[in-house]
Amino acid sequence: MEFFHEPNIDWMGKKWYFISASLALLVAGLLSIAVHHGLVYGIEFRSGTQVTVKFAKAPDLGAIRRELAKDNWKGASIQSIGPASEHSVMIELPLQEGASEGSALDAGKNAIVKALTSLYGGASAGKSDFNNATSKNIEDYLLVSDPLGMASKGLDTATSTYEKLAAAMVQFRDNPPQSGLIADFQQLSNVPGVTPAVISALEKGFYLSGFTVRNTEIVGPKVGSDLRRQAVYVTLAGLAAMLVYIWFRFELIYGVSAVIAVFHDVLITIGLFSLFGKEITLDVIAALLTLVGYSMNDTIVVFDRVRENLPSSKRENFADLVNRSINQTLSRTILTSGLTFLAVLALFLFGGEVIHGFAFAMVVGVLIGTYSSIAIASPILVYWQSRAGKGGVREKRRVYEREIATAKR
Amino acid sequence: MDHTRLRNRTIFILVVLIASVLGLTGIPKNFQQLKENLANRIHLGLDLKGGTHMVLQVHVDDAVKVVTDQALERLRDEMSSRGIPYSSIERQGISSILIKGVPDEKSGDLDALVGQQFSTWTLQRVPGQPQSRVLNMKVSEVAMIRNQALDQARETIRRRIDALGLVGPEVADYGQGDYELVVQLPGVSDPTRVKNIIQATAMLELKLVRGGPYPSRDAALSSFGGVLPPGTELVPGNDESSSSSGGQVWYLLNQVAAVTGRDLTGAQPSTGQNGQPIVNFTLSREGAVRFGEITGKNVGKQLAIVLDNRVVSAPVIDSRITDSGEIRGNFTTQQASDLALMLRSGALPASISYINESTVGPSLGADSIRDGIIACIVGFLAVMLFMLIYYRGAGVNADVALILNLIILMAVLAYFQAVLTLPGIAGVILTVGMGVDSNVLVFERIREELRHGKAPGAAVAAGFEHAFRTILDTHVTTVAAAAILFTFGTGPIKGFAVTLTIGLIANLFTSVYVSRTIFDYVLSRRQKGEALSV
Numbered sequence: 001m002e003f004f005h006e007p008n009i010d011w012m013g014k015k016w017y018f019i020s021a022s023l024a025l026l027v028a029g030l031l032s033i034a035v036h037h038g039l040v041y042g043i044e045f046r047s048g049t050q051v052t053v054k055f056a057k058a059p060d061l062g063a064i065r066r067e068l069a070k071d072n073w074k075g076a077s078i079q080s081i082g083p084a085s086e087h088s089v090m091i092e093l094p095l096q097e098g099a100s101e102g103s104a105l106d107a108g109k110n111a112i113v114k115a116l117t118s119l120y121g122g123a124s125a126g127k128s129d130f131n132n133a134t135s136k137n138i139e140d141y142l143l144v145s146d147p148l149g150m151a152s153k154g155l156d157t158a159t160s161t162y163e164k165l166a167a168a169m170v171q172f173r174d175n176p177p178q179s180g181l182i183a184d185f186q187q188l189s190n191v192p193g194v195t196p197a198v199i200s201a202l203e204k205g206f207y208l209s210g211f212t213v214r215n216t217e218i219v220g221p222k223v224g225s226d227l228r229r230q231a232v233y234v235t236l237a238g239l240a241a242m243l244v245y246i247w248f249r250f251e252l253i254y255g256v257s258a259v260i261a262v263f264h265d266v267l268i269t270i271g272l273f274s275l276f277g278k279e280i281t282l283d284v285i286a287a288l289l290t291l292v293g294y295s296m297n298d299t300i301v302v303f304d305r306v307r308e309n310l311p312s313s314k315r316e317n318f319a320d321l322v323n324r325s326i327n328q329t330l331s332r333t334i335l336t337s338g339l340t341f342l343a344v345l346a347l348f349l350f351g352g353e354v355i356h357g358f359a360f361a362m363v364v365g366v367l368i369g370t371y372s373s374i375a376i377a378s379p380i381l382v383y384w385q386s387r388a389g390k391g392g393v394r395e396k397r398r399v400y401e402r403e404i405a406t407a408k409r
Numbered sequence: 410m411d412h413t414r415l416r417n418r419t420i421f422i423l424v425v426l427i428a429s430v431l432g433l434t435g436i437p438k439n440f441q442q443l444k445e446n447l448a449n450r451i452h453l454g455l456d457l458k459g460g461t462h463m464v465l466q467v468h469v470d471d472a473v474k475v476v477t478d479q480a481l482e483r484l485r486d487e488m489s490s491r492g493i494p495y496s497s498i499e500r501q502g503i504s505s506i507l508i509k510g511v512p513d514e515k516s517g518d519l520d521a522l523v524g525q526q527f528s529t530w531t532l533q534r535v536p537g538q539p540q541s542r543v544l545n546m547k548v549s550e551v552a553m554i555r556n557q558a559l560d561q562a563r564e565t566i567r568r569r570i571d572a573l574g575l576v577g578p579e580v581a582d583y584g585q586g587d588y589e590l591v592v593q594l595p596g597v598s599d600p601t602r603v604k605n606i607i608q609a610t611a612m613l614e615l616k617l618v619r620g621g622p623y624p625s626r627d628a629a630l631s632s633f634g635g636v637l638p639p640g641t642e643l644v645p646g647n648d649e650s651s652s653s654s655g656g657q658v659w660y661l662l663n664q665v666a667a668v669t670g671r672d673l674t675g676a677q678p679s680t681g682q683n684g685q686p687i688v689n690f691t692l693s694r695e696g697a698v699r700f701g702e703i704t705g706k707n708v709g710k711q712l713a714i715v716l717d718n719r720v721v722s723a724p725v726i727d728s729r730i731t732d733s734g735e736i737r738g739n740f741t742t743q744q745a746s747d748l749a750l751m752l753r754s755g756a757l758p759a760s761i762s763y764i765n766e767s768t769v770g771p772s773l774g775a776d777s778i779r780d781g782i783i784a785c786i787v788g789f790l791a792v793m794l795f796m797l798i799y800y801r802g803a804g805v806n807a808d809v810a811l812i813l814n815l816i817i818l819m820a821v822l823a824y825f826q827a828v829l830t831l832p833g834i835a836g837v838i839l840t841v842g843m844g845v846d847s848n849v850l851v852f853e854r855i856r857e858e859l860r861h862g863k864a865p866g867a868a869v870a871a872g873f874e875h876a877f878r879t880i881l882d883t884h885v886t887t888v889a890a891a892a893i894l895f896t897f898g899t900g901p902i903k904g905f906a907v908t909l910t911i912g913l914i915a916n917l918f919t920s921v922y923v924s925r926t927i928f929d930y931v932l933s934r935r936q937k938g939e940a941l942s943v
Contacts, residue, residue: 002856052773101466102608102762134598173772176779180772214773220764223464226584227899234897238890245886283832286894286902290839290909293890297883304879332853335799336846339792343842346788347835352780354456354773355831362839 007327011374012319012382018375022264029271037274042281042357043217045231047224048094049108052215053116055087056183056208060119064091067115073108082353086179088214095221105218113213120210130206131173131181132213138202139166147201165193180212231285238289239263242296250303251406253384258299261377265295265368272364279357287361294340295369298333299377305329306381307407310400319382326374337370415933418926425918426813429820450823454830456901457778459771460595463763465566465607467588470503471759472558473551480527481506484544487526493518504546511540558758559588566592566761568754569606589764593900598770602747608761610717611751613673614666615734617703618711618723622646622658629659640664644713646720647739660720662713667703672696676752678745681737686745688736690752697732705729714738716748781834788838789815792845800852802942806927807848810919814844817915818908827911830904840912843887847920850876855943865941869928877921884913 033039043050053059061078068076077092093108117123128137142162150158172191173182185203188194239259246255266288273280305325313321344366348359433450437443455462477500484506485498496510511519519542523532529550535541559582567580575594583591597603619641623629629643630636637643642664645657674691681687692700704712704726713723714736721738740748793811796804818840822829855872863871888910895906935941 054772101764105763105766170771174770175772175775178772179776180770212770212772214770216766216768218766222466223765230897234893237897238893241889241893242886245889249882282899282902286832286898286905289890289894290887293887294843296886300882300886301879304882332850335849335853339795339845339849340839340842342791342795343788343838346791347784347838350780350784350787351835351838352777352784354777355781355835358832358835362835 002331007330009323009327009330011323011326012379013323015375015379018371019379022268022372022376025268026264026271029268029274032271032274037277039270039274040277040279041228042279042284043092044219044282045224045228045280047219047221048092049105049112049219050090050092050215050217051109051112051213052081053089053091053112053211054179054181054214055089055120056181056210058084058087059089059211061089063119064089064115067119068093068111071111071115073111088353099220100222101220105220109216109218116211117209122207122209124207127205127207129209130185130202131209131211133170133206135163135166135170138169138206139163141205142166142198142201145201145205147197148195165191165198168193180214182208184208227282231282234285234289235266235292238292242292246296246300249300249406250307251402254303254381257377257380257384258296258303260380261299261372262292262295262369264376265291265365265372268368269361269364273357273361276360278360281357283355283358284361287358287365291361291365291369294366295372298337298370298373301329301333302326302373302378303381307403310403313400318385322378322382326378333370333373337366341366412933415926415929418922419930422813422923422926426816429816432820433816433823451819452826452828453774453778454828454833454901454904455593455595455767455774456769456831457774457781457829458595459598459769459774460593461597461600461603461769462767462900463592463594463600463604463607464583464765465590465592465761466764467559467562467590468760468762469555469558469562469588473503473546473554474500475758476554477504477506477546480530480544480546483526484508487522488519491518491522493522501543504551506544507535508542508544509538509540511542513540516542555588559590561758562761563590565755565757566590566607569751570594570603572750572754573603573606590761596771598768600766600768602743604763604766606747606751608763609751610757610760611670611748611754612717612756613670613752614715615668615700615703616644616662616664616666616713616715617707618660618662618713620661622660622723624658626659629661633661637661644715644718644720646713646723660713660723662715662720666715667712668692668696668700670752670756672699673752676749678742678749679735681735685737686740686742688740688745688749688752689733690736691733692731700734701729701731704731777831781831785834785838785841789841792841796845796848800943802931803848803852803855803928806924806931807845807852807920809927810848810924811841811845813923814840814912814915814919817919818912821911821915822908827907828900828904829908830901832901833904833908836905836908837912839909840916843883844912844916844920846883847876847880847916848924850879851920851924852943855941859941859943865935866932868941869925869932873921873925880917880920884917888913 061080064078065076068074073093075094077090079090080088081090082088091112093112096104096107099105099107121129123129128141130138139159139162142165143158146158148161150161168191169188172178172188174180178187182188185199185208188199188202189196239262242262243255243259246258269288269291270280273284302322302325305328306322309321309325309328316324341363344359344362347355348363351359433447434443435446435450437446481498481500488495488498493515494510494512495508498506498508501507508519520532523530523544527544529547530544531547533543533545535543563580563582570578570580570592575597577595579591579593581591583589592607594600594603619638620632621629623632626643640663641661643659644662645659647657672692672695674693674696676688676690679687679689708726708728710726711723712726713720715721716736716738721736724737736748789811793808796807796811798804800807815837818837821827851872854876855868858868858871859865891906891910891913895903895910898906932941
């Protein structure tokens with residue numbers, strides 16, 4: 001089976017279509033950054049409190065917001081995340097004025113927990129919350145209430161039995177699909193070793209709150225700004241390293257064309273993040289850097305072939321040479337990108353909420369990275385080449401000899 | 410390739426495979442043990458296991474201030490005993506002391522004093538104030554105290570966390586030289602108690618009470634005519650007479666402590682006479698001597714037990730005590746136990762506050778693991794299926810190489826006890842996607858060579874030879890990007906960089922060495938004239 005049997009497409013001839021498509025995307029992205037969503041940074045860059053909560057039933061976001069406002073917490077951002085059936089919500093509060101460290105930072109999280117407890121807590125006097133209890137809490141309670149009648153078997157046996165039982169129940173509660181929250185004690189009967197006696201004992205000592213905190217991020221102002229600075233350094237370092245590397249392997253012109261193409265990729269990706277209102281987290285920065293590497297790879301494949309074809313190109317003009325090189329490498333370019341795309345698509349569709357931003361960046365990046373090697377890097381190379389020399393045979397010979405010298409080094 | 414070489418290569422590959430599998434699974438007796446072994450050898454990051462990650466700021470300048478204050482006291486004593494008059498001596502900032510009112514004829518004496526007794530300080534004149542001098546701590550000394558404070562803080566926090574009995578906690582330096590520490594606590598989903606234990610300075614001092622309790626600071630001052638007697642200080646404390654802890658009173662205490670936390674040899678939680686939780690402490694020999702002196706001379710007076718600059722209690726000295734004592738406050742059992750823990754591990758040399766906290770609950774971790782594994786399997790199967798359809802026989806080759814690639818990757822992670830994070834799982838998926846690209850590069854070249862009429866054996870050889878350079882190139886660029894991420898990235902991202910790098914290096918082995926061996930095996934079995942399935 002073969003997709004591309006000896007293709008012969010005039011890529012350079014179509015360059016204006018490509019460039020206009022890229023410009024359109026770039027402008028859309030920049031406009032979005034300027035006036036639409038702006039750039040949405042993840043919490044680790046912004047500083048503040050971010051809490052992910054799962055509810056037993058669909059929560060009333062407005063009620064939560066009002067409850068927080070009662071304690072003077074304005075500016076809360078509350079959104080649902082993930083599939084609706086999971087009832088997961090992300091609540092974010094900015095830092096209080098002047099809160100920079102220590103217990104002042106806890107204020108946001110405490111406020112959120114307090115608001116949620118008053119709305120969805122379901123607390124019962126004298127009972128503990130089963131959904132937020134640890135394995136030890138449950139084990140201690142079972143030891144005291146002894147629903148399985150282990151008292152006769154000695155302390156050691158009883159302790160180990162209840163320890164295993166508590167651990168099994170906690171694991172059942174935390175694993176999918178319960179994912180941290182059970183709505184009814186009867187659900188525990190699915191756990192091996194849990195008898196009706198155990199369940200009624202639990203019902204006497206525990207209540208089931210309507211929510212559980214899955215994840216907490218509290219970012220002080222110093223760490224937020226440190227991370228922002230680091231992210232910029234990392235990206236600049238990456239681009240600089242790539243430029244130096246290509247400069248050594250090829251001529252400067254090739255290097256600059258490749259770097260412009262990669263820059264174009266990063267800008268478009270960031271623009272798309274803004275268009276779709278997605279958060280730019282540390283993971284996303286990591287993905288962008290990986291993309292820089294990946295797009296470079298792709299461009300190198302084409303440029304390698306261009307250099308390989310130079311000796312046999314005395315009668316061709318440069319644009320035709322580049323066309324031929326692209327056509328020769330088309331099959332493997334599309335295949336390798338396609339396979340990488342398959343892999344990151346799986347991550348995007350099935351990888352879950354937490355890694356979603358990263359996966360989106362990779363999916364977009366693989367597509368744009370491949371596209372840019374053909375549509376951006378190559379036209380720039382041709383354009384530069386025609387500017388640098390007269391494009392004639394003598395000029396090409398000079399370039400060719402320089403290339404050989406570089407390759408020999 | 411001749412048969413001996415082929416056989417040797419096959420044996421080598423099988424050895425690598427078996428070593429990797431064993432490294433991952435050990436030698437299990439049944440399926441349950443297999444799962445346990447796997448879980449033990451692969452270290453999960455906090456984002457998959459659940460736990461707390463905190464960044465702490467160590468206020469190292471506290472320690473510098475303490476040294477400056479001590480120097481100030483010494484300076485006062487020395488200047489008095491040498492007869493050098495002054496109008497005031499005050500601390501300025503954290504590492505400077507301002508001396509005013511030194512007459513010109515005594516300035517030589519002051520220089521001599523500083524040169525002899527204060528070698529880590531420099532004395533400078535103050536422009537515009539001929540009779541003032543500024544004593545500055547040398548920069549190297551300041552740096553040394555700061556670093557010492559950081560080291561001590563790190564060790565003390567480690568001891569406290571170890572005493573909590575958690576599994577696999579870590580305390581390490583963080584950031585670039587800002588005196589920050591990172592603490593990782595796997596399995597802790599409510600860090601409130603741990604935060605309290607870590608952040609409490611736990612500085613214990615026993616000081617004689619000179620006056621009080623006074624209902625307010627002003628009341629205390631006014632009973633001394635607005636100026637405190639030399640060598641004393643006002644310290645707040647809880648109102649012991651009322652049962653609620655709302656009332657605050659003030660005590661006038663000696664500034665110099667008779668006994669400090671450094672004199673403790675042990676601290677245990679216990680129950681007092683009335684059954685309330687207390688902390689029993691024991692003293693070292695020197696501490697016991699000093700304690701004996703102070704209690705012996707001051708029977709009937711009160712001795713304040715000061716914790717972190719707050720009076721916890723001020724019992725009356727009944728008789729001379731030497732080597733042990735008890736601390737009573739309104740403690741719960743848990744608080745008494747935590748206090749004993751902190752006293753045992755030593756006081757923090759500087760105060761600590763946390764500046765960042767990230768807590769992942771175990772349920773989110775479990776979800777992330779499940780999603781990550783599903784994505785991995787789907788991606789893997791999709792890629793494998795495509796290779797089979799598009800490259801037929803060679804597709805099997807690529808798929809086998811890919812499976813081996815993943816096994817080696819996981820085995821290396823387990824061997825180096827590298828931490829697998831959620832971005833790390835993404836790195837595995839990316840290895841699958843990019844790794845199989847190497848095979849594509851080779852196969853496409855082989856197809857091209859076959860098209861140009863080469864014999865299968867020669868086509869395979871040419872394919873690998875030409876494609877190798879590009880494979881190496883692409884892997885080097887990606888690993889370079891990963892290296893930058895590793896250097897600058899935080900925990901989860903480091904995990905991504907590590908899995909991607911190991912995956913791609915392993916891929917060099919599997920897509921070139923192993924793939925080639927499989928091809929040679931197929932070629933050696935091929936009948937003359939039979940086409941190569943690629």
